[in-house]
Amino acid sequence: MQRINVKKAILLGVIFLGIGYIGFHALDKGNALSDDQNVDVHDLNKFVRRANDASVKDINMNINKVLANQSEGFEKALLQKYGPIQFSSVHQVSTLLTSQEEARQRECIKNGPRDRGQNGSKFWGAAEHIRRTHHGYLAREDAVLIEVGGNQGNDASEFVRLYNPRYIVLEPLEQYAEILRNKFQNNSRVTVINLGLGAKNEVLFVKIEGNNACATSKFSGMGGETPLYISNATEFMMKLGVGVFEVDLLTLNCEGCEYEALETLLSTSLVRHFRNIQWATHSEIPGIPDPVGRYCRIQELLSRTHRPTYQYRLIWESWRRRNLA
Numbered sequence: 001m002q003r004i005n006v007k008k009a010i011l012l013g014v015i016f017l018g019i020g021y022i023g024f025h026a027l028d029k030g031n032a033l034s035d036d037q038n039v040d041v042h043d044l045n046k047f048v049r050r051a052n053d054a055s056v057k058d059i060n061m062n063i064n065k066v067l068a069n070q071s072e073g074f075e076k077a078l079l080q081k082y083g084p085i086q087f088s089s090v091h092q093v094s095t096l097l098t099s100q101e102e103a104r105q106r107e108c109i110k111n112g113p114r115d116r117g118q119n120g121s122k123f124w125g126a127a128e129h130i131r132r133t134h135h136g137y138l139a140r141e142d143a144v145l146i147e148v149g150g151n152q153g154n155d156a157s158e159f160v161r162l163y164n165p166r167y168i169v170l171e172p173l174e175q176y177a178e179i180l181r182n183k184f185q186n187n188s189r190v191t192v193i194n195l196g197l198g199a200k201n202e203v204l205f206v207k208i209e210g211n212n213a214c215a216t217s218k219f220s221g222m223g224g225e226t227p228l229y230i231s232n233a234t235e236f237m238m239k240l241g242v243g244v245f246e247v248d249l250l251t252l253n254c255e256g257c258e259y260e261a262l263e264t265l266l267s268t269s270l271v272r273h274f275r276n277i278q279w280a281t282h283s284e285i286p287g288i289p290d291p292v293g294r295y296c297r298i299q300e301l302l303s304r305t306h307r308p309t310y311q312y313r314l315i316w317e318s319w320r321r322r323n324l325a
């Protein structure tokens with residue numbers, strides 16, 4: 001075991017260097033982002049070092065290799081489309097709420113349980129397919145979809161059938177990542193990555209729960225034997241190259257990871273590179289701190305740049321960047 005870990009750690013370093021190179025290019029080419037916090041090679045080196053830390057050294061090799069491999073083609077396409085790479089920045093944005101935003105947050109918290117009840121009873125069954133059928137803009141050759149929480153690919157199959165976008169599916173359970181890889185082995189537009197997203201890079205051990213493991217969560221299933229590999233959402237997106245290109249849809253259905261992933265993305269200017277953001281709100285999973293309060297805060301932070309296009313509050317919703325029709 002120890003020997004494998006060392007081998008893995010070395011491989012990981014090499015692969016992350018490769019991806020880091022791409023991430024380097026990932027930084028925005030200046031469309032309306034200021035340069036007050038340039039990300040330079042030192043940050044990436046720091047990241048590569050962190051990736052070799054004991055806590056994250058097991059982050060799955062093969063998947064990263066596939067990511068690096070696929071990103072290479074991606075990178076060529078980007079180069080073609082955007083020209084030579086330039087350095088720019090992803091900068092922190094303030095996540096303090098104004099007093100107006102705070103007032104709305106309080107209102108949202110007060111109405112939360114009622115909204116969840118009423119919207120939930122409308123969504124499940126009758127309306128739930130909206131999360132797949134709402135995204136006609138994905139039917140473009142160059143559309144990019146990132147899904148967090150692929151499970152066994154029920155939504156993914158529908159997205160592929162309806163739109164066949166350039167599709168990156170993240171699934172933290174190796175067993176399910178394998179199912180997804182098999183399912184989409186003949187579709188070169190689909191890339192499966194054995195990773196979850198959250199606030200920081202970490203490996204957690206959980207119990208598999210729910211029908212088809214669909215309820216396996218960092219929050220309810222701690223203390224099991226199955227590793228979940230979680231990446232800092234911002235770092236992952238930067239490594240992927242978000243910022244040079246835009247993501248048409250980020251969709252999250254990851255048993256509570258939505259909070260940390262969204263909060264992380266909302267804390268930098270990277271959030272502006274997602275044209276649409278859709279997520280499931282798992283506000284009733286035990287162990288998530290203050291889910292309704294955080295949901296309501298995310299509403300306020302996200303409305304600075306995006307607006308809802310459909311919304312079943314505290315259930316499922318999708319938002320579009322304000323400058324888009």
Ligand SMILES: *[C@@H]1O[C@H](CO)[C@@H](O)[C@H](O)[C@H]1NC(C)=O
Pocket residue numbers: 065066069070
């Ligand atoms: C990388 O891409 C090449 C060409 O598309 C393919 O033949 C190879 O199997 C890929 N490697 C991995 C690890 O996916």
Ligand SMILES: *[C@@H]1O[C@H](CO)[C@@H](O)[C@H](O)[C@H]1NC(C)=O
Pocket residue numbers: 114115116118119122311312313
């Ligand atoms: C959600 O519930 C609220 C009332 O709690 C209602 O006003 C709103 O229309 C519902 N949303 C949808 C999409 O049905």
Ligand SMILES: *[C@@H]1O[C@H](CO)[C@@H](O)[C@H](O)[C@H]1NC(C)=O
Pocket residue numbers: 182183184185186
């Ligand atoms: C992929 O293509 C191969 C060769 O045509 C076929 O045997 C296999 O069943 C396909 N797999 C899937 C999951 O469609």
Ligand SMILES: *[C@@H]1O[C@H](CO)[C@@H](O)[C@H](O)[C@H]1NC(C)=O
Pocket residue numbers: 199200201232233234235
């Ligand atoms: C996540 O990554 C970003 C970008 O590197 C960094 O600024 C932030 O501090 C990281 N968050 C945590 C909790 O490590």
